[in-house]
Structure formats: C-alpha cells, structure tokens
Amino acid sequence: MIPRPELLSDLSASSVLTSGATVSGELVDAVRLALSGLDLHPGDSGEIEVRRDPGLGEEAYRLTTGSRGVEIVAGGRAGAFYAGQSLHQLLPDASYRFSDDASWPVPGVRIEDAPRFAWRGLHLDVARHFFPKREVLRLIDLMAMHKLNRLHLHLVDDQGWRVESRAYPLLHEVSSHRPRTATNYYREPEAYDDLPHGGYYTLDDLAEMGAYARSRCVTIVPEIDVPGHASAILAAYPALGATGEPYDVLDRWGISPAILSPMPPTIEFLTTIFDELIGALGETPYVHIGGDEVVLDHWAASAEIGAYAASLGLDGVNDLQAWFLRQLADALAERGVRTVVWDEAFVSGRLRQDTIVMPWRGMNVGRRAAAAGHDVVATPVFPLYFDYAESSSPDEPMAIGDATAIEDVAAFSPAPEDWSAEERARVLGVQGQLWTERVPDARTVDYRLWPRACALAEVAWSGGTSADFGGRLAEHLGRLDALGVEYRPAAGPHPWQRRRPHRPSGVRVTEVMARIDAMTHDAESTRPSL
Incomplete structure (x- = not known):
C-alpha cells in the first residue's frame, strides 16, 4: 500500500x-x-x-x-x-x-x-506547455489515489498566460499562445520547432476543476508569478510594464528581463485578476504570487519608478519589490486568502507573517524562513524538481538536467532532525515540482511524475519511507498499469520513451546545486523578513 x-x-x-x-x-x-x-x-x-x-x-x-x-x-x-x-x-x-x-x-x-503533513503537493507548470482540462482532471484523480491534496498550477510565465480574463481579455486572446517553441538543450545553439503552441482555461473550466478537486479532497493553488516572468502579460498590455515597450510571448527558455511596473495600475490589474480566480475556483484558501527570479534592471533605470520608491520612503528597488509583493498579499488577505511565495520573496523582506514560503533553492533558506516565523512547504530543487532526468543514461528523454532518482525522493526529509522543534513545527508539508520546458505532452508528464510522485506521496503522508518501500512500489506499479499511467520503468525508458538521437551532455544536479548555494550564500548578507 x-x-x-x-x-x-x-x-x-x-x-x-x-x-x-x-x-x-x-x-x-x-x-x-x-x-x-x-x-x-x-x-x-x-x-x-x-x-x-x-x-x-x-x-x-x-x-x-x-x-x-x-x-x-x-x-x-x-x-x-x-x-x-x-x-x-x-x-x-x-x-x-x-x-x-x-x-x-x-x-x-x-x-x-493519519497524515504526517497537511500540505502534500504536486506542482504542474501549464505556462511553458499547456495541458488541457482533461489532463488536469486525470492528474487530480491520480493525486487523490496517493492521498496528495494540493495541486499548484503555475498559470503564467514568459511563455504563456493560461486562464481567461473577462476584465482583461487580451490576456487569453494574445498572451495564451506563441508562434514557436525552443527545442534545444542547454549549451546548444537555439533551435525551434516552428509550431504554434497555446491554450487557456476558461473561468468555467477553472470552476469545474476547482469543484472536481474539492470532491476528491484536493485544493487547487493558482499561481500568478509576478513581478518578473512577465513577457506574456506585457505582450497583451505593455503599458503595465516598467518601460512601456512592446513584448512578444517568449518562445525560448530562461529568465527574461521583462518586469511589471510596481505602480498603482499594476496593483489594480492584479487585484482584479485575483478576484476573477477566486470567484471561479470558489473555495480558494491559497494564491501563489511567485516573486522568484526577478530582474530589477528596468526598475533601477526608471526615474519615474525611482521617484515612486522614494515617495514611499523605500531605499531602492529591492525594498520596492518587497513592498509590491506585500501590497498583493494584503489584498489577498482582505479576501480571506493566504499568500504563497517562492523563497526570493522571503529574502527580499516585508512579508506578511502569515505568508507561506516555498524554499526551492534549498532547505537552508527554508530553515531561515521557519526561524523567522513563516510556515514552509519544502520544495528544494534536489530532490523535488521532477523535470530533472531520473538517471544519467543517454537513453533518458530530454530533461533540464541529470539526475534525480526515486531513491533520492524517498530519502528526503521535509522537517530535518537537526532543526529545532519550533522550526520543524513550521513545516506545513512537501511538494514536488514539474516544470515543463522539456515536458511537451501528457505522456511525458506521466513519465516524469511517476513513480517519483509515489515516493513523494509516502514522504508527505508518512513523514518518510520504510525499508520495504521498494517492494511495495513494485506491487503498486500494477495499479498504475491498470490505470494506464505511462510511468518510467525501473529498468529505464521503453523504446518509445527514449531520447532523440542527438544528446549533448546536460546540466548535472551538482552544478545546479553549486549555483544555488552561491545564490543563497549571497542572500545571507541581506536582511531577514520584516
């Protein structure tokens, strides 16, 4: 079981x-x-x-x-x-x-x-590649079978906007599709498929998904990632940007300098979007507002934005970003909704005390957030980013890098023993992330998530896996077979699941973690959350 x-x-x-x-x-x-x-x-x-x-x-x-x-x-x-x-x-x-x-x-x-953790989550990035409503409903069923209860939907990024807006219709009319998609690995010259890609959920779709999830004891957590990752939004409404310049929905991967303006019209715009999301989903206890990987260059270069920050008594653009996110969190709190952020937002400061922090850059940042009195959902790149390959074999299909095995997930501890009792009590739970730059279809979603999400489910429900997990998993795969789940076999991919013929060396997890360690080390010198 x-x-x-x-x-x-x-x-x-x-x-x-x-x-x-x-x-x-x-x-x-x-x-x-x-x-x-x-x-x-x-x-x-x-x-x-x-x-x-x-x-x-x-x-x-x-x-x-x-x-x-x-x-x-x-x-x-x-x-x-x-x-x-x-x-x-x-x-x-x-x-x-x-x-x-x-x-x-x-x-x-x-x-x-009874469960060890209240938050037992899976994240699905529907912005980089769109997955129709039927696939979301199927994922909810699979989550429910494994007693997972939070579905985090990443609804917007540079590469697409994925929900209808009746107040701002250009978002789904313009921002929901791109003319082509990058197909290259890291360290390769850019290459594209020249196939249009897009899609969005109507508000009625969102209402149906919310009701379907609730009936199966799953809560949908929508994410509108701001103020960075904004190319798609600005393709529809460039006036909301820091520069006013036109943008296209991004067709390549990586971090974009596109950033929303922090001025009042942007706050009004996002508050309206939140009202639409909350109204459609119904019971929406959480909204994720991102706050990650924000390039502040355009804010720093703008005399108008600099003057606005000074009028608020803020010392520079880092303080302004913290202030901006706080305004959104306060607006959500007025609507009875709790804010969730990625860990950069904690480092920037000024969070509401009830804001939930997701430390994707590692549990050291998570511990700092817990020590500051924030509830934490464990989301570290290693071992909970399921867009990484499950082995370093050249047979593995395209992935962001190598390698996170199911054993790594099974060994993960969301509330480490060396944390204090107070810090451990702040861990709401754990969540696996599936970013979809290199996950183009539902079959690849199955391959990336399962059976690693089985190990995640056990860690989330029981607090860890036991010595007999491997044997129980082998039996459990028969249930996945009966349900038609195209999981990754323990022996490696089936022939039809294998990589394309040419595969250069990918980014190793060790390289990524070294970069993240450097990022978090730099963050240590910044002030803690206020």
Whole structure:
C-alpha cells in the first residue's frame, strides 16, 4: 500500500466485495467516490459501514475488514475518502479497471491512519506547455489515489498566460499562445520547432476543476508569478510594464528581463485578476504570487519608478519589490486568502507573517524562513524538481538536467532532525515540482511524475519511507498499469520513451546545486523578513 499507513495489522478473516455492493452510514458519498469503479450504492445497511468520529482529525480514519464486511470510522469527509482509497488498494489490481460485473477478495486488516503533513503537493507548470482540462482532471484523480491534496498550477510565465480574463481579455486572446517553441538543450545553439503552441482555461473550466478537486479532497493553488516572468502579460498590455515597450510571448527558455511596473495600475490589474480566480475556483484558501527570479534592471533605470520608491520612503528597488509583493498579499488577505511565495520573496523582506514560503533553492533558506516565523512547504530543487532526468543514461528523454532518482525522493526529509522543534513545527508539508520546458505532452508528464510522485506521496503522508518501500512500489506499479499511467520503468525508458538521437551532455544536479548555494550564500548578507 502506498502511502504506507501509520498502523496496519493483518486479521485472519477475509471477505468478498462485489460491484454494486451497498455502503451505509455517514460520509457515504466520499467512500463511493473513492471506489467509483465498483459502482457502490447507498443503503440503510450494507457490506461497507461508515461512521464519523469527531475525536479523529479531519483526514484520519480507521479501516477494519473481515468476515463481517468493511467498517470505516473517519474524522471527516477527507478521512472517509482516504479510507476508501486504502480499501481500494487492498483489492486486486484489476479492480482499477472498469468492469460491469466483478467480485473482489478483501483481506482481513485493521488500519489506523493519519497524515504526517497537511500540505502534500504536486506542482504542474501549464505556462511553458499547456495541458488541457482533461489532463488536469486525470492528474487530480491520480493525486487523490496517493492521498496528495494540493495541486499548484503555475498559470503564467514568459511563455504563456493560461486562464481567461473577462476584465482583461487580451490576456487569453494574445498572451495564451506563441508562434514557436525552443527545442534545444542547454549549451546548444537555439533551435525551434516552428509550431504554434497555446491554450487557456476558461473561468468555467477553472470552476469545474476547482469543484472536481474539492470532491476528491484536493485544493487547487493558482499561481500568478509576478513581478518578473512577465513577457506574456506585457505582450497583451505593455503599458503595465516598467518601460512601456512592446513584448512578444517568449518562445525560448530562461529568465527574461521583462518586469511589471510596481505602480498603482499594476496593483489594480492584479487585484482584479485575483478576484476573477477566486470567484471561479470558489473555495480558494491559497494564491501563489511567485516573486522568484526577478530582474530589477528596468526598475533601477526608471526615474519615474525611482521617484515612486522614494515617495514611499523605500531605499531602492529591492525594498520596492518587497513592498509590491506585500501590497498583493494584503489584498489577498482582505479576501480571506493566504499568500504563497517562492523563497526570493522571503529574502527580499516585508512579508506578511502569515505568508507561506516555498524554499526551492534549498532547505537552508527554508530553515531561515521557519526561524523567522513563516510556515514552509519544502520544495528544494534536489530532490523535488521532477523535470530533472531520473538517471544519467543517454537513453533518458530530454530533461533540464541529470539526475534525480526515486531513491533520492524517498530519502528526503521535509522537517530535518537537526532543526529545532519550533522550526520543524513550521513545516506545513512537501511538494514536488514539474516544470515543463522539456515536458511537451501528457505522456511525458506521466513519465516524469511517476513513480517519483509515489515516493513523494509516502514522504508527505508518512513523514518518510520504510525499508520495504521498494517492494511495495513494485506491487503498486500494477495499479498504475491498470490505470494506464505511462510511468518510467525501473529498468529505464521503453523504446518509445527514449531520447532523440542527438544528446549533448546536460546540466548535472551538482552544478545546479553549486549555483544555488552561491545564490543563497549571497542572500545571507541581506536582511531577514520584516
């Protein structure tokens, strides 16, 4: 079973569960949804009995199976849903395939379970490459199966804007597509496919995705990354930029100097966008505002922006960036929404105390944020960036660099033992990131995420993996096969998953980490969050 339950005891008796069986009691809808392929029916009594225990946490449950059927006791709807997912994993792999008449043996067990971390996330970059709504819904189903509960959607970057705006329609009319896409590796001359790429979610799509996710105990966390990474926004509305100059939606990778103006019209623009997102998604407890990899050169060169910073009593553009992000966080707080940022925003200072920090540059930055009183979601490049190849083999398909193996993910500790108890208590959880510069389609998403996201799920739910993880994963792959997940095989890629013929040497994780260490070392001299 993945993720591993907190306690699992074998019982001698067993039973049989048939398609069309009856489930009764409280929270029945959650259990039926978790076992939707079995077409369970509600009733006054049945093979599966469900009841609520207010003494358990919302996501906690007890599951007992035996000769008398199945009993589920859950703290809340999420607990009942996760109990249903665990029950499903007790059944044969074939139970994950559609069947109109099936009967499955259920071994006798007693499970007592609750998650170690509240935030168990996956990030999907839909800006660099767009993935249609059907793929997002499928990913939500796979996350729910693994008890992952936060889907972080990176909705905008230099290479595209991915959501309808009725207030600013040029965003989806102009900024949602680019005429071509870079196909080169790092250290190669630029090359392009000359194929237009684009797409966006309507607000109705977003509402549907939000409701679909909530029904499966997943929260969508939308990201509007500002003030940098702004080429796509400025392609539609150049007046919102620091210079007013025209931009194109970027067709290559890397960091762009494009930056939004920090002036009041930009705050008004982004606040309106937030209102549209919040209104569409419904219950939206978190919005991510980015704050990473911001090139401040255009702000520093602008007399108007310099004068504006001085009028606010700010000392230079670094303070201005911190002030700008704080205005957005305050606006979100007024709407009952908590702000999430990448770690550069913490280093720049002035964060609201309730802002959540994602330390992508390493857990040293995360520890500093936790020590300053910020909640933290562990997101370090190594080992939680799943756009890195899983081995250094030349057979691996195009990736940003080499190599992050499933063993690296399985060994990760989101709340390191050498942190203080207070710092460890600030770790909300852990999240894997899939940036998609070199992930052009849904099949590659499967290959990059799975089974590394299985290890992530176990770390997030149980706090770490156990010695038997490899054996349990080998069995779990049969479930992924039944669901049609095109994961990376342990022996390496299938022939149709392999690289293109020419592959120069990629960027090694060690090189990336050396650069990140240098970045964070430089940041040590800056003031902490205020």
